[in-house]
Amino acid sequence: MAKKQQQEEENGDAWLVSYADMMTLIACFFILMMAFANYDPAGFNKKAKELSKAFNKGQFKSSDIKLSEISEEIARHPELKKKAKITLTDSELAITFSSSILFDKKSADLSDEILPALDTLIDIIRTRDPSFKVIIEGHSDAFEHRELVNVNSSWELAALRSSRVLARFEYFGFNPQKLVALTKGDTQPLAPNANDKGEPIEENLAINRRVVIKVVEPKTEAKKIKFGLGIYFDE
Structure with missing residues (x-):
């Protein structure tokens, strides 16, 4: 009985792992959005051009x-x-x-x-x-x-x-x-x-x-x- 109760408690906390993963992904998403934010149009265009060349190498x-x-x-x-x-x-x-x-x-x-x-x-x-x-x-x-x-x-x-x-x-x-x-x-x-x-x-x-x-x-x-x-x- 005690073993079954312990297993139920462990299963009940399992959702926290998925929740933590989701929050981590959301945080990464917003960090990327901030990195690509167009605060400096000239700087953004320059970086974009370099990325374009990298993706189309050769x-x-x-x-x-x-x-x-x-x-x-x-x-x-x-x-x-x-x-x-x-x-x-x-x-x-x-x-x-x-x-x-x-x-x-x-x-x-x-x-x-x-x-x-x-x-x-x-x-x-x-x-x-x-x-x-x-x-x-x-x-x-x-x-x-x-x-x-x-x-x-x-x-x-x-x-x-x-x-x-x-x-x-x-x-x-x-x-x-x-x-x-x-x-x-x-x-x-x-x-x-x-x-x-x-x-x-x-x-x-x-x-x-x-x-x-x-x-x-x-x-x-x-x-x-x-x-x-x-x-x-x-x-």
Whole structure:
């Protein structure tokens, strides 16, 4: 009888163990919430970015490496090396062509002579990573559109040329959702289009007419991390 009573008393206290475990978990939960509390937005974002990189280890590094490899391979190609200017900054590779190289004079159609080099460039990018986003910017001068039939502005001419290059990427199998064609018209000249008298400066016009192909690091859902309470950080 005494033994049975002792066992009942022990069983009666067993709930305290589960209760203590639950309270410990609750305490840990609130400690974590305090640790992630956004008292310092700048500090929080910095920590979140570091955590994002840790959870996606290798993804950031591999993209930068691929862009660097693309840049180096383009620089080694004899034709592309002569005809394109290559710039790699902040996870973005920019390849700049003069419009006179890509297009015949007074035309928005790609020159047959440049197609082999352009196709090689597209193949280099596709081979490294077809998921890269490609942004194609068309730039014109303030005068050339006047010499073309059915082209009413520098905006339209730059748009036609950038879309022609984009179509070439699409032809070689790039996902259209990863391609963007932009027109800058004559709004971002590298040198003045005209002198003080409003007369065109021919050598400057040739510089301003260009197409810039930008290869940008792909953004994926894997880089989005949830920090609880509906807070997300998207790298």
